[in-house]
Structure formats: C-alpha cells, structure tokens
Amino acid sequence: MKKTTIPERLARNRYVTDEEESHIHVDQEIARRTGTGKAIVAICPAKVYAEEADGTISVEYAACSECGACLAIAAPGALTWRYPRGGMGIQLRQG
Template identity: 55%
Template sequence: MNKNPFGDVTERLDKDRYETDIEESHIKVNQEAAAKSNAVDLLIRICPAHVYSKQPDGSINVMYAACLECGTCLAAAPVGVLSWQYPRSGMGIIFRES
C-alpha cells in the first residue's frame, strides 16, 4: 500500500488555524437569487469545507468560520447568488505545513 507522500488531507488540515471574524462574514448569500437558481444544493455539494447547509425553510446557512477560502463556491455559483471577498486582514484560515 502506497502512502501519500504529502500526508492525509485531514491531518494536514488539522494543522491549520482559523481566526474567526465574529463581526463580519466574508460570504453573503442573496437568498432570493439562490432559491430561484436552485443554487442551494450546488453549493452544498461543491464546498470542500462543508460551509453551506440547507435550512428547513430551504434557505442557505453559511458557516463562514470554516471556509478554506478556495473560491470554489464563487466560481460555481450562478451570478448574483454570492458576494464573496477575502476576510479582513489577519482573519480567516491560516495554513500551516509544519
């Protein structure tokens, strides 16, 4: 059995730190546009950090503190569904490799 020379993804992500910006989310969802475009299920499927979840009323919940800032959601979401920017300076994910 060959072991990945870069290590297990979960182990590597466990080394990272998150500085949560409790005052401001860097991801904002236009709930109306998301509902019209059926983007809810798409965002849930494509986000590697599982940031998005569906609420009982069909709206999207965003757990922005877990965001890996990869931009996958922004690239895949229909225009007008998301407003996404990098977190304020010093906030968000801090990747560690050692």
C-alpha cells in the same frame, strides 16, 4: 517517515474567525431561483453551506478554507464573497 492523512494536514492550518462580520453572504432569492443554493452546498469541501428545512442556505463562514469553489459555480448575484479582513480567515501551514 510516517505519511500524514489529509485531515491531519488540514488540522495544522490556523483559523482566525472574524466574530464581527461574515465574508460570505447569500442572496436567498437568487440562490433559490437559480439552484445555486443546492450547488454550493454540494461543492463546498469545508461544508460551510447547509440547506435548512425552509430551503434557505445557512453559512458557517468560520469554517471557510477560501478555496473559491462556491464562486466558480454560483449564479451571478447569488453569492457575495470576499477575503476576510486582514489577519482573519485561514492561515495555511505546510504539511
């Protein structure tokens, strides 16, 4: 049996993007003041967060794998995160 790579296994997952609303919001002031912005950019395995030239943190919520790593390191109030609305987000597949 051929072993599959991590990218091949991740590609089996299904993503349903909520085009109407993001389930992630960054408080730019708190993120900048506490260093949370740089921390969540560094820790996110899906590369959902990016630091822009002006220092703000952009969010590509459609790529979120809902692992919670960002919540574990974010300063209180810097990040508002909830699961996507019903039927949206990632649907993990065995593999």
